Amino acid sequence: MNYNQILKKGANLLKKNKIKNPNLDVELILSKAINRKREEILLNTNNKLKNREIKKFKHFLLRRYQKEPIAYILGYKHFWKHKFFTNRSVLIPRPDTELVIEETLKYLPYDKSKKILDVGTGSGCIVLSLVKERPKSRATAIDISTKAINVAKTNAKLHQLENKINFINIDIDKYKSYNYDLIISNPPYINSIEFNRLDDDIKFHEPKLALSGGFDGFRDLKKIIIKSNKLLKINGKLILEIGDKQKNQCVRILNENKFFINQISKDLSGKERCIISTRLQ
Numbered sequence: 175m176n177y178n179q180i181l182k183k184g185a186n187l188l189k190k191n192k193i194k195n196p197n198l199d200v201e202l203i204l205s206k207a208i209n210r211k212r213e214e215i216l217l218n219t220n221n222k223l224k225n226r227e228i229k230k231f232k233h234f235l236l237r238r239y240q241k242e243p244i245a246y247i248l249g250y251k252h253f254w255k256h257k258f259f260t261n262r263s264v265l266i267p268r269p270d271t272e273l274v275i276e277e278t279l280k281y282l283p284y285d286k287s288k289k290i291l292d293v294g295t296g297s298g299c300i301v302l303s304l305v306k307e308r309p310k311s312r313a314t315a316i317d318i319s320t321k322a323i324n325v326a327k328t329n330a331k332l333h334q335l336e337n338k339i340n341f342i343n344i345d346i347d348k349y350k351s352y353n354y355d356l357i358i359s360n361p362p363y364i365n366s367i368e369f370n371r372l373d374d375d376i377k378f379h380e381p382k383l384a385l386s387g388g389f390d391g392f393r394d395l396k397k398i399i400i401k402s403n404k405l406l407k408i409n410g411k412l413i414l415e416i417g418d419k420q421k422n423q424c425v426r427i428l429n430e431n432k433f434f435i436n437q438i439s440k441d442l443s444g445k446e447r448c449i450i451s452t453r454l455q
């Protein structure tokens with residue numbers, strides 16, 4: 175069998191199970207199975223495959239057919255300007271979260287050393303992207319999941335940032351270290367009704383701990399806002415990614431906890447996605 179034939183067969187199988195980007199996914203899967211770049215595959219479609227390559231391809235294809243996200247099969251995801259190791263223990267970094275990076279950088283001067291806390295670091299994509307952009311910063315990244323902290327540490331090593339970020343496996347409720355200039359978080363914020371409506375790729379494969387924000391979606395957002403009032407310096411910034419239709423309730427909780435709202439930014443689809451606020455007292 176040659177590349178062209180296996181790509182066609184693979185895409186047809188994925189289409190049968192309503193996989194969203196079947197052609198792109200089989201190209202990526204073949205690229206992983208034979209350890210060659212996608213571009214090389216597309217330029218050499220008549221090349222023949224070895225039996226062991228076909229076997230590998232089938233194994234990865236079956237995983238995708240069963241709706242496992244492509245980022246877990248490939249073992250990586252591009253986010254901001256970098257590639258992050260990704261496995262089933264962490265949320266796959268989302269393009270929407272790049273807005274949070276863009277907005278946060280406006281509050282981190284290039285030549286100053288700011289103390290940053292990332293709550294719910296997951297793969298570490300947020301904190302690592304920020305520290306790459308602002309090398310003088312010092313950061314701590316926490317997560318309640320031991321496995322997620324291990325993935326974040328692996329990514330820190332891959333990006334040679336392990337000496338600049340302190341990774342701690344702890345619940346935000348128990349965390350007691352103060353005087354941060356900036357706290358950033360993309361917390362689990364999906365409510366139980368929305369959770370049940372998620373695509374199978376997400377619902378059955380990504381960690382529920384990273385997605386579900388409890389019955390109303392505000393369980394972790396509330397915790398983080400209340401705790402940030404203690405962990406931040408006066409005038410420190412709290413930057414949160416929020417879900418669809420969570421803005422009003424979030425603003426209310428922030429105001430109740432003595433935060434001033436600086437800005438609310440929309441993502442590419444026009445949804446209010448990021449709230450920047452300041453601890454007043």
Ligand SMILES: C[S@@+](CC[C@H](N)C(=O)[O-])C[C@H]1O[C@@H](n2cnc3c(N)ncnc32)[C@H](O)[C@@H]1O
Pocket residue numbers: 264265266267268271293294295296297298299300316317318319322344345346347360361362363383384385394
């Ligand atoms: C939506 S994911 C975000 C992951 C990553 N920051 C990103 O943007 O891709 C939320 C993360 O928060 C962590 N988490 C959930 N509850 C937590 C808690 N109480 N304290 C600390 N981390 C928590 C989860 O394990 C998960 O890794």
